[in-house]
Amino acid sequence: MSFELILFYLFATVLTVAALGVITVKNSVHAALLLVLTFFTAAALWLLLQAEFLAIALVLVYVGAVMVLFLFVVMMLDIKVEPLREGFVRYLPIGAIVAVVMLVEMLGLIGLKTMSAQALPADPAGASNTAWLGKALFTQFLLPFEVAAVILTVALIAAVMLTLRRRVGVKSQDPAKQVAVKASERVRIVKMESASKGGTP
Amino acid sequence: MLAEYFPILLFLIVAGGIGIALLLVGAVLGPRSKNKEKSEAYECGFEAFEDARMQFDVRYYLIAILFILFDLEIAFLFPWAVVFKQIGLVALVEMAMFLALLLLGFVYCWKKGALEWE
Amino acid sequence: MLSNFFHSWIHDPLIAHAGTFGLVVWLVLCILAIAVPVILTVALYVWWERKVLGWMHVRMGPNSVGPAGLAQTFADVFKLLLKEYFMPQAASKFLFVVAPLIALVPAFAAWAVVPFDDKVVLADVNAGLLYLLAMTSLGVYGIILAGWSSNSKYAMLGAMRSAAQVVSYEIAMGMALVGVLICAGSLNLSDIVRAQGGNWGIFNGFWLPLFPLFLVYFISGVAETNRAPFDVAEGESEIVAGFHVEYSGAPFAVFFLTEYANMILISFLASVLFLGGWNSIFPVSWGFLGAPGWWWLFVKAFFFAFFYLWFRAAFPRYRYDQIMRLGWKVFVPITIVWVLVAGCLVYFDIVGPGKV
């Protein structure tokens, strides 16, 4: 068994255990962290497949960004876990059936792996994985790439639209206005008659 | 390629080892004395009224969402930056459009006040 | 050269006698050769910081322990290790212990790809820059977990503030990296340094064509490490020490180490990415002065590291809304626009590897 294979089995085991942990542990923060571990090991597996860019991008985007949001939400919303888990046992049979079906399919996939219509083009000339990906992305996949930009924009708009609430009654100073203020706006000089004129003693 | 990543794996392990070693040294050398007052959360001196894990302003989530979106854009920019010279003008225009859309979304956020921190 | 010496005296015999295992031992030695100096540098840096702050305040700084107070930090470290550390009653035990580790590991692991000299780099990976960004983005976990697991209000507030801040500045930082990438045409850090070599010395560095990005990068780096003037996460007057308020003894030392290791890392990266790394600041033709070497990298890094201290001594702390405004409303637009400008500059061959 080669070293690579040992690493593969190591990561695959960690991945499976972590993924199982995500759906079984009681504490939702622990679940989120196990999901982080799952992504991490998945990235390691991708790296073993020579998909350098994708592996690190997985860490960057999923672990570095998406899971941070997850953690924010899970930690701050303070979800009480117990009521959510009530259905777990009830739905277990259905879930188990689905899982078994998926497993069978996966086995089918593995059995059929060698029958792929054509071998997918490997990294040509051992060039950098990123460059290869970039070339595909910006020539052949030009249109989907631009549509992805549109999707991101929609996500931006939707996120702002759905979550943004202006708080009322917030006072904040605007330094520009403070600096630009003139004396006449702050102090009003009122001409008043001298009090002594009336002649009260 | 994998040979180049192996040191990184080792580094992760060694760094973890250094951290664990420090913590262990502290645990072994440091004194221990149990005291109820000491193990309370650090606050103003009263006992804490409530759990510290409260709900937070939705603004924090919004920041996190915006961060994800921009992070994704950066992930797209990386392969582009490596190859755009070889592809030429098309790639430049493509990314200009991509960034223009991004900027539009950004202007939208700005105008709506999503970047305002009151 | 020094590295050749080690290679022939340690690496070769190890491989010859112990094969793969020998390779692992060799790599671990290399890693320690990076990690231990980093730790020592942190100690010296802390001493230097206190000295500089002292001088700027017209006082002495540490001066009693060891020559010129040099051993002061070491004394502090031993003090911290010998102190009791306790855990708040309401804390999540496991996460409370693990959080410092999670903070420390990425801060150290990022060093794996830093090129100290030509071919003197532990992991010469193709996607080095991306790896760096990924590691930086992991730093936020230590903060969030520490803050949350402590179950204390100050820690929680500090963690939230600092997480949102770190995350905001990461965008600007990532964009600045993209600018560098455009100019260098490679994600490999050694290639990036080589692309800044040439006959103009320091003016071959990317800081010139990417000046706005250069500024944005370093300032974001300061904000990323939660240092003054962006240190609201641990604004003493408001929320005591922020996310690590409940930590004491050794775990606190780990957080401390992480913060300073990160600062030094940012200083090194700024030098590598914008100032030409190990290249001399003088033209190559100037003989001894123009010869490239690791010492140049260290000089440049020292320069940035000093800036950190200078900022701390000179600037008042930003308000939180000002920090967020700077990150989102100033840096993000600047970087987006400048990325495009950089693209045009490179496309029209005004800037590129080997050009000014």
Add this chain to the structure above:
Amino acid sequence: MSFSIQDLQLILPEAFLLFAICAVIAVDLVIKPAQRDATHWLSIGVVVATLLLVIIDRSADARGFSGMFVHDAVARLLKVFILLVTIAVFVYARTYLKDRKLFVGEFHMLVLFAVLGMMLLVSAGSLVMIYVGLELLTLSSYALVALNRDSPLSSEAAMKYFVLGALASGILLYGMSMIYGATGTLDLQKIHAVASLAAGSSHQTLLAFGLVFLVAGIGFKFGAAPFHMWLPDVYQGSPTAVTTFIGSAPKIAAFGMAWRLLDGALGGLHPHWGEMLAVLAVLSLAIGNVVAIAQTNLKRMLAYSTISHVGFLLLGLANGTPSGYAAAMFYAIAYAIMSAAAFGSIQLLARAGFEAEEIDDFKGLNQRNPWYAFVVLLVMASLAGIPPLFGFFAKLLVLKAALDAGMLWLAIVAIVFAIVGAFYYLRVIKVMYFDPPETKDTLALPQDIPLRWVLSINGAALLFLGLFFGPLLSWCYRAMGAG
């Protein structure tokens, strides 16, 4: 493989739409809330202009962007009707949204983005394009459903829609990845070539697995039983203006997607997916029609009616012949127009603080406003499939295609459930014409002239297209290349 100017020509309407959306956003950011009408009319103008661009485009069929984008008669036909229905959606929405303080620029932006997604979806030439087009459509739809974010019902609907929609996308993507694994290509045409060759070989197992996931994903997006759980809640929970949109044009796009995937890519596997679709069709017809009878909420009833109509549509798709596809396409278009009119009439009756979404709200409509009662009559009768209306011919065509393909029992099941289904549509008509109104006062309809006119035209179109269905039908047949 690279990009050329011809590609831009092919995609001109979409490119124009994208730039116009950017302009709409820019305008909306500049104007004051009181001038929001500008956004509204500009959006309608944008859709009309895009429609014109699609119509005047007489260029030959072609594939552009490395086969990512397909320009053909089917895509053009579907786009025309997507855009037409969208115009109606915008016009219906104005007063309704204003009354509820929901008249915001985001509604227009998101609808326009969704339209762009649909146009790309029906022109997709690759699995990737199918996916990104679909995501653009659904992401906009999720946000639209949650438009009224202060309403718990609306938020709940959006949540359900989002979670199940994401699940469906995941399933679809999983199926796509299997198909990619089996064929080694993402291009629909190439998949078609490989998948057809593979028929009978060991390849088929993998493809069939992928196909199951694909069909499940399509079923989810259509809202076909047993993947219909989200549909009633979403229809009921979202603001009616949004229901009008997600209940109409996306059905046309979903047809386009299903056709491209099933026939365009996996035509060789028709024996497999034909059966699956037949099962989905029967289940949808049964569940949709039977459960709809029990509903008192009109929006919910129309949701179940959607499920039953999807059943009919799938019946057309299932038989796998060009005439079947043409019938299904005709049906999808007919349904979208009918659905827009149905939800449009709910919006006509709605006022501030009153949703008019219960069937009882329509009591005695004839006495209060005979013309709009007649429009609703046309809509309901058309949905029920009563001759000589549009809906009748749509049903007839599908049944004829099914009979031609030898699917006798399916046709019988469809007829039986169509008759069952007629009951609940007729109930609405009965309520309008034979029940006394709950209030005596004449109906205060909104002073929204465009709304009244477009709704009247929409209702009249059901009659007109029922009487003169020939041109549309032959257009569908020609596009599909059927005799």
